[in-house]
Amino acid sequence: METATNDEQMVERALSGDPEAFGEIVRRWERRIFALAFGMLGREEDARDATQETFLAAFRNLRGFRGEAKVSSWLHRIAVNQCITRQRRAKVRGETSLEDEAEKNAAVFALPLDVSPARTAEKLERSVAVRRAVGSLPPDLRQVVVMKEFEELTFQQISEALELPLSTVKSRLYTALRQLQMRLQKFGK
Amino acid sequence: MPNINERPVCHRAEDLVTYLYGEASEVEARDFTEHLQQCDACRSEFGVYQQVHDSILLWRNEALGTAFSPAAVSIESTIDSTQFVQHERKLTALAALREFFSVSPLWLRAATGFAALLLCVLGALALSRSWNKPVQLANKATEPKYSQQDFDQALQKRLDEMARLNTEPTPPKANEASTKSKPTDNGNRTQLAVNRVQPKTPRPRGLNRQEREQLASDLRLVPRDDEELPLGLSDEPNQ
Numbered sequence: 001m002e003t004a005t006n007d008e009q010m011v012e013r014a015l016s017g018d019p020e021a022f023g024e025i026v027r028r029w030e031r032r033i034f035a036l037a038f039g040m041l042g043r044e045e046d047a048r049d050a051t052q053e054t055f056l057a058a059f060r061n062l063r064g065f066r067g068e069a070k071v072s073s074w075l076h077r078i079a080v081n082q083c084i085t086r087q088r089r090a091k092v093r094g095e096t097s098l099e100d101e102a103e104k105n106a107a108v109f110a111l112p113l114d115v116s117p118a119r120t121a122e123k124l125e126r127s128v129a130v131r132r133a134v135g136s137l138p139p140d141l142r143q144v145v146v147m148k149e150f151e152e153l154t155f156q157q158i159s160e161a162l163e164l165p166l167s168t169v170k171s172r173l174y175t176a177l178r179q180l181q182m183r184l185q186k187f188g189k
Numbered sequence: 190m191p192n193i194n195e196r197p198v199c200h201r202a203e204d205l206v207t208y209l210y211g212e213a214s215e216v217e218a219r220d221f222t223e224h225l226q227q228c229d230a231c232r233s234e235f236g237v238y239q240q241v242h243d244s245i246l247l248w249r250n251e252a253l254g255t256a257f258s259p260a261a262v263s264i265e266s267t268i269d270s271t272q273f274v275q276h277e278r279k280l281t282a283l284a285a286l287r288e289f290f291s292v293s294p295l296w297l298r299a300a301t302g303f304a305a306l307l308l309c310v311l312g313a314l315a316l317s318r319s320w321n322k323p324v325q326l327a328n329k330a331t332e333p334k335y336s337q338q339d340f341d342q343a344l345q346k347r348l349d350e351m352a353r354l355n356t357e358p359t360p361p362k363a364n365e366a367s368t369k370s371k372p373t374d375n376g377n378r379t380q381l382a383v384n385r386v387q388p389k390t391p392r393p394r395g396l397n398r399q400e401r402e403q404l405a406s407d408l409r410l411v412p413r414d415d416e417e418l419p420l421g422l423s424d425e426p427n428q
Contacts, residue, residue: 044252
Protein backbone atom coordinates (compact mmCIF):
# COMPACT_ATOMS: atom_id res chain seq x y z
CA MET A 1 0.00 0.00 0.00
CA GLU A 2 1.22 3.38 -0.87
CA THR A 3 0.31 4.82 2.45
CA ALA A 4 2.17 2.05 4.25
CA THR A 5 5.29 2.60 2.21
CA ASN A 6 5.09 6.32 2.76
CA ASP A 7 4.71 5.77 6.47
CA GLU A 8 7.88 3.75 6.60
CA GLN A 9 9.69 6.36 4.57
CA MET A 10 8.44 9.00 6.96
CA VAL A 11 9.82 7.02 9.88
CA GLU A 12 13.20 6.75 8.18
CA ARG A 13 13.25 10.47 7.53
CA ALA A 14 12.24 11.18 11.11
CA LEU A 15 15.08 8.98 12.33
CA SER A 16 17.50 10.79 10.11
CA GLY A 17 16.53 14.10 11.75
CA ASP A 18 13.74 15.50 9.61
CA PRO A 19 11.51 17.35 12.13
CA GLU A 20 8.47 17.44 9.85
CA ALA A 21 8.44 13.74 9.00
CA PHE A 22 6.94 12.61 12.28
CA GLY A 23 4.43 15.45 12.14
CA GLU A 24 3.21 14.05 8.84
CA ILE A 25 2.72 10.65 10.46
CA VAL A 26 0.74 12.31 13.24
CA ARG A 27 -1.46 14.16 10.78
CA ARG A 28 -2.23 10.95 8.90
CA TRP A 29 -3.08 8.83 11.89
CA GLU A 30 -4.30 11.08 14.68
CA ARG A 31 -7.96 10.82 13.73
CA ARG A 32 -7.85 7.05 13.59
CA ILE A 33 -5.95 6.80 16.83
CA PHE A 34 -8.35 9.23 18.46
CA ALA A 35 -11.29 7.15 17.26
CA LEU A 36 -9.67 4.04 18.68
CA ALA A 37 -8.97 5.76 22.00
CA PHE A 38 -12.48 7.16 22.17
CA GLY A 39 -13.98 3.77 21.53
CA MET A 40 -11.80 2.20 24.19
CA LEU A 41 -12.17 4.89 26.83
CA GLY A 42 -15.56 6.41 26.08
CA ARG A 43 -14.62 9.96 27.03
CA GLU A 44 -13.39 12.73 24.80
CA GLU A 45 -10.93 14.12 27.33
CA ASP A 46 -9.39 10.75 28.02
CA ALA A 47 -9.25 9.97 24.32
CA ARG A 48 -7.37 13.20 23.63
CA ASP A 49 -4.91 12.49 26.39
CA ALA A 50 -4.42 8.93 25.26
CA THR A 51 -3.90 10.05 21.67
CA GLN A 52 -1.23 12.53 22.70
CA GLU A 53 0.46 9.98 24.91
CA THR A 54 0.41 7.47 22.06
CA PHE A 55 2.26 9.75 19.69
CA LEU A 56 4.61 10.89 22.43
CA ALA A 57 5.49 7.29 23.18
CA ALA A 58 5.89 6.55 19.48
CA PHE A 59 8.21 9.54 19.08
CA ARG A 60 10.34 8.50 22.03
CA ASN A 61 10.56 4.89 20.83
CA LEU A 62 11.02 5.65 17.15
CA ARG A 63 14.40 4.00 17.13
CA GLY A 64 12.82 0.81 18.45
CA PHE A 65 10.63 0.51 15.38
CA ARG A 66 12.31 -2.10 13.25
CA GLY A 67 9.99 -2.08 10.27
CA GLU A 68 8.82 -5.65 10.85
CA ALA A 69 5.24 -4.46 11.21
CA LYS A 70 3.41 -1.61 9.61
CA VAL A 71 3.52 1.81 11.19
CA SER A 72 -0.25 1.72 11.60
CA SER A 73 -0.06 -1.59 13.45
CA TRP A 74 2.70 -0.27 15.62
CA LEU A 75 0.73 2.86 16.48
CA HIS A 76 -2.38 0.82 17.17
CA ARG A 77 -0.57 -1.38 19.60
CA ILE A 78 0.83 1.60 21.47
CA ALA A 79 -2.61 3.22 21.55
CA VAL A 80 -4.32 0.10 22.86
CA ASN A 81 -1.73 -0.29 25.62
CA GLN A 82 -2.13 3.35 26.60
CA CYS A 83 -5.89 2.95 26.80
CA ILE A 84 -5.70 -0.20 28.86
CA THR A 85 -3.26 1.47 31.26
CA ARG A 86 -5.52 4.49 31.64
CA GLN A 87 -8.50 2.30 32.33
CA ARG A 88 -6.66 0.39 35.02
CA ARG A 89 -5.65 3.65 36.67
CA ALA A 90 -9.18 5.00 36.44
CA LYS A 91 -10.56 1.80 37.95
CA VAL A 92 -8.19 2.05 40.90
CA ARG A 93 -9.23 5.65 41.48
CA GLY A 94 -12.87 4.73 41.19
CA GLU A 95 -13.60 7.15 38.37
CA THR A 96 -16.71 5.60 37.03
CA SER A 97 -19.99 7.12 38.02
CA LEU A 98 -19.26 10.66 36.91
CA GLU A 99 -18.34 9.67 33.43
CA ASP A 100 -21.98 9.32 32.49
CA GLU A 101 -22.82 12.66 33.96
CA ALA A 102 -19.97 14.45 32.24
CA GLU A 103 -20.73 12.76 28.97
CA LYS A 104 -24.36 13.74 29.17
CA ASN A 105 -23.52 17.30 30.03
CA ALA A 106 -21.14 17.57 27.13
CA ALA A 107 -23.44 15.86 24.68
CA VAL A 108 -26.40 18.05 25.51
CA PHE A 109 -24.69 21.07 24.06
CA ALA A 110 -23.48 19.17 21.05
CA LEU A 111 -26.89 18.07 19.80
CA PRO A 112 -28.74 20.25 17.29
CA LEU A 113 -31.19 22.67 18.81
CA ASP A 114 -34.13 21.48 16.74
CA VAL A 115 -34.12 18.07 18.43
CA SER A 116 -36.90 17.69 20.96
CA PRO A 117 -35.95 17.18 24.60
CA ALA A 118 -37.51 13.74 24.69
CA ARG A 119 -35.56 12.65 21.67
CA THR A 120 -32.41 14.17 23.10
CA ALA A 121 -32.87 12.27 26.32
CA GLU A 122 -33.50 9.06 24.43
CA LYS A 123 -30.36 9.52 22.35
CA LEU A 124 -28.29 10.28 25.40
CA GLU A 125 -29.58 7.24 27.25
CA ARG A 126 -28.86 5.00 24.32
CA SER A 127 -25.37 6.45 23.85
CA VAL A 128 -24.59 5.94 27.50
CA ALA A 129 -25.91 2.38 27.37
CA VAL A 130 -23.83 1.50 24.34
CA ARG A 131 -20.75 3.15 25.75
CA ARG A 132 -21.16 1.28 29.02
CA ALA A 133 -21.68 -1.99 27.20
CA VAL A 134 -18.57 -1.54 25.09
CA GLY A 135 -16.58 -0.37 28.10
CA SER A 136 -17.55 -3.45 30.04
CA LEU A 137 -16.11 -5.83 27.47
CA PRO A 138 -12.79 -7.54 28.21
CA PRO A 139 -9.88 -5.62 26.64
CA ASP A 140 -9.14 -8.21 23.96
CA LEU A 141 -12.74 -8.14 22.73
CA ARG A 142 -13.11 -4.41 23.14
CA GLN A 143 -10.15 -3.52 20.99
CA VAL A 144 -11.47 -5.66 18.13
CA VAL A 145 -14.89 -4.00 18.35
CA VAL A 146 -13.39 -0.54 18.46
CA MET A 147 -11.02 -1.14 15.59
CA LYS A 148 -13.85 -2.56 13.49
CA GLU A 149 -16.62 -0.11 14.45
CA PHE A 150 -14.70 3.09 15.14
CA GLU A 151 -11.75 2.87 12.82
CA GLU A 152 -13.60 0.80 10.23
CA LEU A 153 -10.56 -1.35 9.62
CA THR A 154 -10.95 -4.55 7.65
CA PHE A 155 -10.51 -7.90 9.34
CA GLN A 156 -7.21 -8.26 7.55
CA GLN A 157 -5.94 -4.93 8.85
CA ILE A 158 -7.01 -5.77 12.37
CA SER A 159 -5.31 -9.14 12.07
CA GLU A 160 -2.07 -7.45 11.03
CA ALA A 161 -2.30 -4.73 13.65
CA LEU A 162 -2.90 -7.12 16.50
CA GLU A 163 -0.76 -9.91 15.03
CA LEU A 164 -3.60 -12.40 15.31
CA PRO A 165 -4.95 -14.97 12.85
CA LEU A 166 -7.89 -13.81 10.78
CA SER A 167 -10.23 -16.43 12.19
CA THR A 168 -9.33 -15.36 15.72
CA VAL A 169 -10.26 -11.76 14.94
CA LYS A 170 -13.62 -12.84 13.51
CA SER A 171 -14.44 -15.16 16.37
CA ARG A 172 -13.54 -12.46 18.90
CA LEU A 173 -15.80 -10.02 17.14
CA TYR A 174 -18.60 -12.56 17.15
CA THR A 175 -18.15 -13.14 20.87
CA ALA A 176 -18.04 -9.39 21.50
CA LEU A 177 -21.29 -8.85 19.61
CA ARG A 178 -22.97 -11.56 21.59
CA GLN A 179 -21.85 -10.06 24.90
CA LEU A 180 -22.89 -6.60 23.79
CA GLN A 181 -26.32 -7.89 22.88
CA MET A 182 -26.77 -9.38 26.35
CA ARG A 183 -25.55 -6.21 28.08
CA LEU A 184 -27.73 -3.93 25.99
CA GLN A 185 -30.74 -6.09 26.79
CA LYS A 186 -30.21 -5.24 30.46
CA PHE A 187 -30.31 -1.54 29.65
CA GLY A 188 -33.61 -2.04 27.88
CA LYS A 189 -32.33 -1.46 24.39
CA MET B 190 -35.54 -9.15 21.03
CA PRO B 191 -34.71 -12.84 21.24
CA ASN B 192 -32.39 -13.73 24.09
CA ILE B 193 -29.35 -15.47 22.68
CA ASN B 194 -27.57 -16.95 25.63
CA GLU B 195 -27.02 -20.44 24.39
CA ARG B 196 -24.16 -21.40 22.11
CA PRO B 197 -25.37 -21.18 18.51
CA VAL B 198 -26.19 -24.44 16.90
CA CYS B 199 -24.76 -23.24 13.62
CA HIS B 200 -20.99 -23.31 13.17
CA ARG B 201 -20.90 -20.48 10.66
CA ALA B 202 -20.29 -17.71 13.19
CA GLU B 203 -17.28 -16.33 11.30
CA ASP B 204 -19.23 -16.27 8.04
CA LEU B 205 -22.02 -14.39 9.79
CA VAL B 206 -19.62 -11.72 11.01
CA THR B 207 -17.97 -11.43 7.58
CA TYR B 208 -21.40 -11.09 5.96
CA LEU B 209 -22.61 -8.62 8.61
CA TYR B 210 -19.72 -6.22 8.00
CA GLY B 211 -19.93 -6.49 4.25
CA GLU B 212 -16.55 -8.13 3.73
CA ALA B 213 -17.87 -11.27 2.14
CA SER B 214 -17.11 -11.79 -1.53
CA GLU B 215 -19.96 -12.09 -3.99
CA VAL B 216 -19.89 -15.87 -3.89
CA GLU B 217 -19.65 -16.01 -0.12
CA ALA B 218 -22.49 -13.47 0.26
CA ARG B 219 -24.80 -15.44 -2.05
CA ASP B 220 -24.01 -18.65 -0.21
CA PHE B 221 -24.65 -17.15 3.21
CA THR B 222 -27.90 -15.53 2.09
CA GLU B 223 -29.20 -18.95 1.12
CA HIS B 224 -27.99 -20.31 4.44
CA LEU B 225 -29.90 -17.58 6.32
CA GLN B 226 -33.14 -18.66 4.66
CA GLN B 227 -32.67 -22.17 5.98
CA CYS B 228 -30.99 -21.63 9.38
CA ASP B 229 -33.24 -20.13 12.08
CA ALA B 230 -30.37 -19.67 14.55
CA CYS B 231 -28.25 -17.68 12.10
CA ARG B 232 -31.22 -15.66 10.94
CA SER B 233 -32.12 -14.76 14.50
CA GLU B 234 -28.53 -13.91 15.41
CA PHE B 235 -28.01 -11.85 12.30
CA GLY B 236 -31.02 -9.66 13.08
CA VAL B 237 -29.88 -9.10 16.66
CA TYR B 238 -26.26 -8.38 15.82
CA GLN B 239 -27.32 -6.02 13.06
CA GLN B 240 -29.13 -3.96 15.69
CA VAL B 241 -26.07 -3.96 17.95
CA HIS B 242 -23.89 -2.90 15.04
CA ASP B 243 -26.30 -0.06 14.18
CA SER B 244 -26.37 1.14 17.78
CA ILE B 245 -22.59 1.26 17.98
CA LEU B 246 -22.43 3.13 14.67
CA LEU B 247 -24.96 5.63 15.92
CA TRP B 248 -22.97 6.22 19.09
CA ARG B 249 -19.77 6.50 17.09
CA ASN B 250 -21.21 9.09 14.71
CA GLU B 251 -22.67 11.15 17.51
CA ALA B 252 -19.55 10.98 19.63
CA LEU B 253 -16.92 11.46 16.96
CA GLY B 254 -18.97 14.09 15.19
CA THR B 255 -18.80 16.35 18.26
CA ALA B 256 -15.67 15.12 19.95
CA PHE B 257 -12.94 15.19 17.35
CA SER B 258 -11.56 18.38 15.90
CA PRO B 259 -8.01 18.27 14.52
CA ALA B 260 -7.19 21.71 15.90
CA ALA B 261 -7.82 20.54 19.41
CA VAL B 262 -5.55 17.51 19.13
CA SER B 263 -2.35 19.43 18.70
CA ILE B 264 0.17 16.64 18.67
CA GLU B 265 3.02 18.58 17.09
CA SER B 266 2.92 21.32 19.64
CA THR B 267 2.85 18.61 22.28
CA ILE B 268 6.00 17.12 20.88
CA ASP B 269 7.66 20.52 20.74
CA SER B 270 6.46 21.64 24.11
CA THR B 271 4.60 20.11 26.99
CA GLN B 272 1.38 21.98 26.29
CA PHE B 273 -1.76 19.87 26.22
CA VAL B 274 -5.27 20.78 25.27
CA GLN B 275 -6.68 22.36 28.37
CA HIS B 276 -10.20 21.95 29.45
CA GLU B 277 -11.94 23.16 32.50
CA ARG B 278 -14.56 21.28 34.32
CA LYS B 279 -16.52 23.35 36.70
CA LEU B 280 -18.52 21.44 39.17
CA THR B 281 -21.50 22.76 41.03
CA ALA B 282 -21.64 22.14 44.76
CA LEU B 283 -24.13 19.34 44.26
CA ALA B 284 -21.99 17.71 41.55
CA ALA B 285 -18.93 18.01 43.77
CA LEU B 286 -20.86 16.35 46.58
CA ARG B 287 -21.94 13.58 44.23
CA GLU B 288 -18.34 13.14 43.11
CA PHE B 289 -17.22 12.87 46.72
CA PHE B 290 -19.77 10.21 47.52
CA SER B 291 -19.18 8.35 44.30
CA VAL B 292 -15.45 7.94 44.86
CA SER B 293 -15.54 7.41 48.59
CA PRO B 294 -15.75 3.90 49.96
CA LEU B 295 -18.88 2.51 51.60
CA TRP B 296 -17.61 2.87 55.14
CA LEU B 297 -16.94 6.57 54.63
CA ARG B 298 -20.43 7.14 53.30
CA ALA B 299 -21.91 5.32 56.29
CA ALA B 300 -19.75 7.32 58.72
CA THR B 301 -20.74 10.61 57.10
CA GLY B 302 -24.41 9.72 57.25
CA PHE B 303 -24.12 8.68 60.89
CA ALA B 304 -22.28 11.88 61.81
CA ALA B 305 -24.94 13.99 60.09
CA LEU B 306 -27.69 12.11 61.91
CA LEU B 307 -25.92 12.54 65.26
CA LEU B 308 -25.57 16.29 64.67
CA CYS B 309 -29.27 16.57 63.91
CA VAL B 310 -30.19 14.69 67.06
CA LEU B 311 -27.87 16.80 69.23
CA GLY B 312 -29.22 19.96 67.67
CA ALA B 313 -32.79 18.91 68.34
CA LEU B 314 -31.94 18.08 71.95
CA ALA B 315 -30.25 21.44 72.47
CA LEU B 316 -33.25 23.25 71.01
CA SER B 317 -35.73 21.38 73.15
CA ARG B 318 -33.70 22.13 76.30
CA SER B 319 -33.56 25.82 75.55
CA TRP B 320 -37.35 25.90 75.05
CA ASN B 321 -38.09 24.01 78.27
CA LYS B 322 -35.82 25.97 80.61
CA PRO B 323 -38.09 29.01 81.29
CA VAL B 324 -41.03 26.76 82.21
CA GLN B 325 -38.85 24.78 84.55
CA LEU B 326 -37.53 27.96 86.10
CA ALA B 327 -41.03 29.19 86.73
CA ASN B 328 -41.91 25.96 88.45
CA LYS B 329 -38.78 25.91 90.50
CA ALA B 330 -39.33 29.42 91.76
CA THR B 331 -42.27 28.27 93.78
CA GLU B 332 -40.71 25.06 94.97
CA PRO B 333 -38.51 24.85 98.00
CA LYS B 334 -34.85 25.04 97.24
CA TYR B 335 -33.41 23.66 100.40
CA SER B 336 -33.50 20.27 101.91
CA GLN B 337 -35.63 19.71 104.96
CA GLN B 338 -32.67 19.95 107.25
CA ASP B 339 -31.57 23.24 105.77
CA PHE B 340 -35.04 24.56 106.04
CA ASP B 341 -35.35 23.57 109.69
CA GLN B 342 -32.05 25.14 110.51
CA ALA B 343 -32.91 28.35 108.73
CA LEU B 344 -36.30 28.44 110.33
CA GLN B 345 -34.83 27.82 113.72
CA LYS B 346 -32.40 30.61 113.24
CA ARG B 347 -35.10 33.01 112.26
CA LEU B 348 -37.35 31.98 115.10
CA ASP B 349 -34.53 32.45 117.54
CA GLU B 350 -34.05 35.95 116.34
CA MET B 351 -37.70 36.69 116.63
CA ALA B 352 -37.78 35.08 120.01
CA ARG B 353 -34.94 37.24 121.18
CA LEU B 354 -36.74 40.33 120.04
CA ASN B 355 -39.93 39.25 121.74
CA THR B 356 -38.39 38.09 124.95
CA GLU B 357 -36.86 41.43 125.89
CA PRO B 358 -39.98 42.95 127.39
CA THR B 359 -40.79 39.67 129.17
CA PRO B 360 -37.53 38.30 130.40
CA PRO B 361 -38.74 35.68 132.90
CA LYS B 362 -40.61 33.79 130.38
CA ALA B 363 -37.73 33.98 128.06
CA ASN B 364 -35.44 32.74 130.83
CA GLU B 365 -37.61 29.84 131.49
CA ALA B 366 -37.78 29.06 127.88
CA SER B 367 -34.11 29.47 127.40
CA THR B 368 -33.25 27.22 130.31
CA LYS B 369 -35.61 24.68 129.04
CA SER B 370 -34.49 24.94 125.50
CA LYS B 371 -30.79 24.62 126.10
CA PRO B 372 -30.45 20.96 126.68
CA THR B 373 -33.04 20.00 124.06
CA ASP B 374 -32.56 19.49 120.35
CA ASN B 375 -33.52 21.77 117.54
CA GLY B 376 -36.98 20.44 117.23
CA ASN B 377 -37.80 21.29 120.89
CA ARG B 378 -36.25 24.67 120.59
CA THR B 379 -38.38 25.35 117.58
CA GLN B 380 -41.47 24.37 119.49
CA LEU B 381 -40.50 26.42 122.52
CA ALA B 382 -39.74 29.42 120.37
CA VAL B 383 -43.14 29.10 118.85
CA ASN B 384 -44.74 28.81 122.31
CA ARG B 385 -42.86 31.85 123.43
CA VAL B 386 -44.24 33.83 120.63
CA GLN B 387 -47.76 32.60 120.94
CA PRO B 388 -48.88 34.31 124.18
CA LYS B 389 -47.88 37.71 122.89
CA THR B 390 -50.21 37.88 119.98
CA PRO B 391 -53.06 35.60 119.17
CA ARG B 392 -51.87 33.78 116.07
CA PRO B 393 -52.50 30.41 114.52
CA ARG B 394 -49.78 27.81 114.86
CA GLY B 395 -46.91 28.41 112.45
CA LEU B 396 -46.07 31.62 110.68
CA ASN B 397 -48.43 34.08 109.14
CA ARG B 398 -48.11 35.17 105.55
CA GLN B 399 -46.06 38.23 106.27
CA GLU B 400 -43.65 36.32 108.37
CA ARG B 401 -43.40 33.62 105.79
CA GLU B 402 -42.62 36.14 103.13
CA GLN B 403 -40.06 37.80 105.28
CA LEU B 404 -38.58 34.49 106.18
CA ALA B 405 -38.45 33.50 102.57
CA SER B 406 -36.71 36.70 101.63
CA ASP B 407 -34.32 36.25 104.49
CA LEU B 408 -33.62 32.76 103.36
CA ARG B 409 -33.28 34.21 99.89
CA LEU B 410 -35.99 32.06 98.40
CA VAL B 411 -37.23 35.02 96.41
CA PRO B 412 -34.54 36.73 94.33
CA ARG B 413 -33.73 40.27 95.09
CA ASP B 414 -32.80 42.71 92.38
CA ASP B 415 -29.10 42.40 92.89
CA GLU B 416 -28.82 38.80 93.89
CA GLU B 417 -28.98 35.40 92.21
CA LEU B 418 -30.93 32.41 93.41
CA PRO B 419 -28.87 29.94 95.40
CA LEU B 420 -28.67 26.22 95.04
CA GLY B 421 -29.21 24.89 91.65
CA LEU B 422 -30.48 27.79 89.66
CA SER B 423 -27.91 29.19 87.31
CA ASP B 424 -30.21 31.54 85.42
CA GLU B 425 -32.93 33.91 86.51
CA PRO B 426 -35.86 34.74 84.34
CA ASN B 427 -34.89 38.37 84.39
CA GLN B 428 -31.39 37.77 83.12
